[in-house]
Amino acid sequence: MERIASSRDRSTMRERFDCLTDAYRCFQTGSCPSQRAVDVAGLILSGVCGARSLSECCHDSSVELTCLSLTLVERFTSRLTSRSLSPAVTLYCVEILVVLFQDLDLMSHLIHQFQTEDQIISHLAAKTVSTCVFYQLHQSGTISPVWQQKCVQVFHSSPSGPELDACLWSLTEVLKRLLKGAHQDILGKLLAALDSSLCALCSKFLPDGRKEETQCLVGVTSSRRWGTTWCLLLDLLEVLTASSLTCGAGVCLKSQRMTHTHSSALLTTVSCSSQYFVKKRVLLLLKRALLQKAGEDWALGGSTGLRYKHFHSDMNMLAQSVLTAVTTDWLQSVQVESASFFGGTRHVGGEEGQKPDCVMLRSVSLLLLKSMELHIQTAGVDSATEVYGYLQSLWGFLRRCSVQLTEASHRCCWVSLLFGDQDDDMMEAAKALFSIFLHHRRCSGLDELAVLEAACASGCNPHCHFLLLLQSISFDHSILLDFLISTETCFLEYFVRYLKYLSADWRGFTAACGTISLPDCHLSLQQSPTASAGGDMLKVKGEPDQVEVSSCVQPTGVISPVGTTRLAAGFHLVEYDSSDQSDPENMEVSQEEPGPSACEKGRLSTLDVKQELSGPPLPIRQRQYESSVYKLNSTLERQEGPPLQSEQTSSCPTVPGQLTCGTSARAVLCLSELREVVTRLQTKKLFPYNPSSLVKLLAQVQNCSEQSHLLHFNKW
Known part of the structure; x- marks a missing residue:
């Protein structure tokens, strides 16, 4: 008798499963099942309840039937919410829902499945309930x-x-x-x-x-x-x-x-x-x-x-x-433990040590930096010692977690090391450190050069951070344009603030150009043999007029600290579909100039804008290299005296990625080219907001450079 009952249970289970499978396929193809809506509702309810009266030998089939019933309700409820069903199928599904929730009290049965120890059924029940609750909220607001x-x-x-x-x-x-x-x-x-x-x-x-x-x-x-x-x-x-x-x-x-x-x-x-x-x-x-x-x-x-x-x-x-x-x-x-990878934690043998969890290091560092920035802005702190004490705590934490620096290292390189592969976090960190620097400059009572020396010692010299950013993108102004058009980072806000400060502290900028190129700017992120932390083996090596960033993760190409192998691979940061938002100082969308905006012109991407201005583009590296060499050579040939010592040039390199000229000259050239392209975009009404203030700031930087060269020439 038990065998006969078990056989009947299997037959009943198979019939229900076949009927619900047929209904599921019909909904997928956009047609109505052959069964009546009330019959399908009854089958769904019996499946959700798990057919508890069936014998234990049918347990696996019962679980499958429950999962199918839950999935079916979730699927057609989602389709009803998105209004992607035909009118006939919509009426059919609505009728099923009315029967299930008003006549059969399906919601109580769904919620009862929350208690089951079977995690698949519990999750499917939660997913189905969420879909049904949202549908009800969307339809009636109840x-x-x-x-x-x-x-x-x-x-x-x-x-x-x-x-x-x-x-x-x-x-x-x-x-x-x-x-x-x-x-x-x-x-x-x-x-x-x-x-x-x-x-x-x-x-x-x-x-x-x-x-x-x-x-x-x-x-x-x-x-x-x-x-x-x-x-x-x-x-x-x-x-x-x-x-x-x-x-x-x-x-x-x-x-x-x-x-x-x-x-x-x-x-x-x-x-x-x-x-x-x-x-x-x-x-x-x-x-x-x-x-x-x-x-x-x-x-x-x-x-x-x-x-x-x-x-x-x-x-x-x-x-x-x-x-x-x-x-x-x-x-x-x-x-901070070793970084996790798919399949477990990767271990590196030899002297390289383990790779630290950079996500953890960035989170802790940025959490502290932004807290300091907010504290400075709101609490009116008058003590520079208090703020720098927090920075020293951060450096101590990073040192303990195996961010190892040589004694002669330039601490400002830490920003590029920690945040290099996350553009948004790096811009937030740079902006926070800039606020910390300005606060120290205001409260310390030191002269400008002493303030900059103290800032380098604490890793928050804004000139160093900006120069490291430029060097990481090989001084390619088109990548800065990507940042300006993007709404994914706070680069615009940071850039405007820095340009204002740069115009007022040109002397500090030229000093940083010499400091950032010192050969002792060596930094590594790794775990010592006795430490327990780990992460990506990134190194920032500074040689005269050269900063190279490498990684053992990818043996080919130069890994940029701004997130991608940009120039080596021939790619820009991102191809943005639109850039219709900004949060700058005086950078609102212009209401004075008529004509369509960039967004209204079919949401032009950054690449579209550049191609429209310059025609068929050369490869990025070739275009950037040729432009830099030609313009810098022309500028230097017009000078009747020797350049500044920190800006002396060498012969053109044969290895891709090496710098061709002094850091200061290349930085000014990059900003000058950026000003030209932004001005041209503004003239053609292709820029997504009014960049007039930005163009003026870039022009001021160029004027400062020209005045500096003129002053040097007069002294010579």
């Missing part, structure tokens, strides 16, 4: 009461486990979809309904007070799944932080500010957590929050530009938490 009640209950009381993980993932997914679609009203309504429960959840994992934080971590980490739960919580915190950037001047709920208000507990997590990937995720979250870039990969709705009432106090709280932690030797507890 929140599923069953789902809302479950989230509130679990956030208040449930320990780490499948149910909490599913609720965290489900809510995060719904909020992400609302942010992508810029549904501000619905988003605010949903967060208001869950605000108190979210605060309770976060307080449970991140309580106030260092002792309570440590005890909480010990308790939470005892759970087998705590690492997964923590990562899901961090994902939710990033979504909530991103939502605070889109609410403008409206009401910002407590749950949207939790990353800032619980920043001290998050920093303690980095110290106490036993899981390295959790530490890294926490640091990345704090870094994005401080840079106001939370959710930048998926929050397509974008920031409104306006800030909620407590925004500045929250940012100050986050910055102060970081600085307070550094003061209490928090950096000593931050461990």
